[in-house]
Amino acid sequence: MHTDxxxxxxxxxxxxxxxxxxxxxxxxEAVVVRQKAAEVLVMNEVAARLLDLADGRSSxxxxxxxxxxxxxxxxxxxxxxxxxxxxxLAAEGMLEIADGV
Amino acid sequence: MGFEQILQKTWRDxxxxxxxxxxxxxxxxxxxxxxxxxxxxxxxxxTEQYFAFFSELRDLQVLNLTLSGGEPLAHPDFFLLGxxxxxxxxxxxxxxxGHALRGAALRRLRDEVDPFLVEVxxxxxxxxxxxxxxxxxxxxxxLLANLREALELGLRIRINSTLTAWNEDEVEGMLDLAxxxxxxxxxxxxxxxxxxxxREPLSIxxxxxxxxxxxxxxxxxxxALAGPLTVAKGADDGTLPAAVEKHCGAGSAGVAVDPYxxxxxxxxxxxxxxxxxxQSIGEIWTTSAGLREVRALTTQAxxxxxxxxxxxxxxxxxxxxxxxxxxxxxxxxPDALRRMEVLGEVVGAEADGERRxxxxxxP
Numbered sequence: 001m002h003t004d005x006x007x008x009x010x011x012x013x014x015x016x017x018x019x020x021x022x023x024x025x026x027x028x029e030a031v032v033v034r035q036k037a038a039e040v041l042v043m044n045e046v047a048a049r050l051l052d053l054a055d056g057r058s059s060x061x062x063x064x065x066x067x068x069x070x071x072x073x074x075x076x077x078x079x080x081x082x083x084x085x086x087x088x089l090a091a092e093g094m095l096e097i098a099d100g101v
Numbered sequence: 102m103g104f105e106q107i108l109q110k111t112w113r114d115x116x117x118x119x120x121x122x123x124x125x126x127x128x129x130x131x132x133x134x135x136x137x138x139x140x141x142x143x144x145x146x147x148t149e150q151y152f153a154f155f156s157e158l159r160d161l162q163v164l165n166l167t168l169s170g171g172e173p174l175a176h177p178d179f180f181l182l183g184x185x186x187x188x189x190x191x192x193x194x195x196x197x198x199g200h201a202l203r204g205a206a207l208r209r210l211r212d213e214v215d216p217f218l219v220e221v222x223x224x225x226x227x228x229x230x231x232x233x234x235x236x237x238x239x240x241x242x243x244l245l246a247n248l249r250e251a252l253e254l255g256l257r258i259r260i261n262s263t264l265t266a267w268n269e270d271e272v273e274g275m276l277d278l279a280x281x282x283x284x285x286x287x288x289x290x291x292x293x294x295x296x297x298x299x300r301e302p303l304s305i306x307x308x309x310x311x312x313x314x315x316x317x318x319x320x321x322x323x324x325a326l327a328g329p330l331t332v333a334k335g336a337d338d339g340t341l342p343a344a345v346e347k348h349c350g351a352g353s354a355g356v357a358v359d360p361y362x363x364x365x366x367x368x369x370x371x372x373x374x375x376x377x378x379x380q381s382i383g384e385i386w387t388t389s390a391g392l393r394e395v396r397a398l399t400t401q402a403x404x405x406x407x408x409x410x411x412x413x414x415x416x417x418x419x420x421x422x423x424x425x426x427x428x429x430x431x432x433x434x435p436d437a438l439r440r441m442e443v444l445g446e447v448v449g450a451e452a453d454g455e456r457r458x459x460x461x462x463x464p
Contacts, residue, residue, distance in 0.1 A: 022164065023190065024164040026116060
């Protein structure tokens with residue numbers, strides 16, 4: 001599936017956790033509650049890290065800078081993976097584009 | 102790891118996950134069997150202290166925050182506190198009697214606090230019974246009007262009730278009432294003493310036959326709705342019990358805090374393990390000797406309940422309730438035994454044949 005959210009996300013995009021979700025980190029993973037759906041999800045460490053980085057201020061490009069220091073992977077691959085994953089999280093309603101940025 | 106494994110981890114590794122905050126003991130109703138120790142005195146936590154407390158809970162990765170009382174909306178800064186809780190990303194639950202949940206207050210609750218769930222109390226299927234318990238004439242009709250308004254606004258509501266000698270003949274009506282509103286109704290079959298040990302509420306404990314009738318009605322409705330019969334046992338914050346070596350998450354995954362900053366292992370286990378005026382929650386959580394003892398007791402409590410075999414789970418034994426009754430968290434009190442017996446009879450009758458295999462079910 002390819003949505004508008006996916007199409008709109010690039011390294012300049014600023015994202016934040018969707019207002020509908022609540023999440024916390026437990027032992028590296030993210031426990032995510034979708035409030036409207038009353039649904040609980042457990043997301044892996046990478047997703048949890050992206051939720052942490054999505055502070056509504058930093059661009060996706062800035063996330064990539066941070067993650068480049070954490071993962072041993074070439075930058076091109078990292079950028080592609082982060083953009084893909086961010087788009088998936090946005091499509092799933094976990095992340096949304098921050099207003100006024 | 103799935104959510105169940107996460108919950109197990111919080112219980113096993115003492116990860117604070119759920120906190121219940123009694124913001125005030127003030128209340129706009131006067132329920133006969135209210136368990137709050139309204140005679141308790143101390144320095145109430147200030148709004149700034151609550152803000153700092155909530156921030157620390159967020160840093161500790163606490164997910165569930167329940168705002169309770171008394172009547173939490175009676176706290177003068179309820180909306181400020183609720184909005185801060187929302188801003189800090191908690192899954193917020195509000196336990197209210199529902200009396201003030203209308204008009205502007207209701208809209209502010211939705212828009213500023215955005216709770217995951219609002220739990221309200223129903224004490225009967227008729228105004229006579231409900232108002233007898235609340236000791237406020239008109240509270241029943243007002244509650245029903247407020248519930249309808251809350252539903253129109255899109256709030257998620259659950260009705261809580263306690264089975265008593267006064268309402269045990271109205272359970273069917275209460276279930277019908279909740280059903281007509283499209284709301285879940287959770288009935289606790291156990292009246293408890295007050296937190297100060299006052300046993301007066303026990304004078305309206307339900308009869309054995311009343312309890313049996315309630316379980317039978319619930320079983321019949323569950324069968325009609327969902328097929329397999331289940332015996333649910335949920336924690337106070339809505340999370341489910343975890344299959345670990347502890348009986349409950351009291352002091353292991355959750356705590357309760359009274360308006361004066363006293364910290365307890367849970368809302369029912371009123372043994373202070375620290376005070377927020379003197380220590381941060383992080384310090385209390387990691388250094389309290391009382392909490393260490395409580396964690397050990399919950400392990401022993403599991404052994405105690407398991408010694409009754411599969412039926413032990415039907416007791417809904419609560420170490421905190423045992424303390425307030427007899428001073429001993431490891432003494433099974435008569436009401437728990439009666440519940441096990443009565444529920445066992447009802448569920449056992451339902452469990453003939455294929456249903457037997459699913460007992461006891463702890464979803």
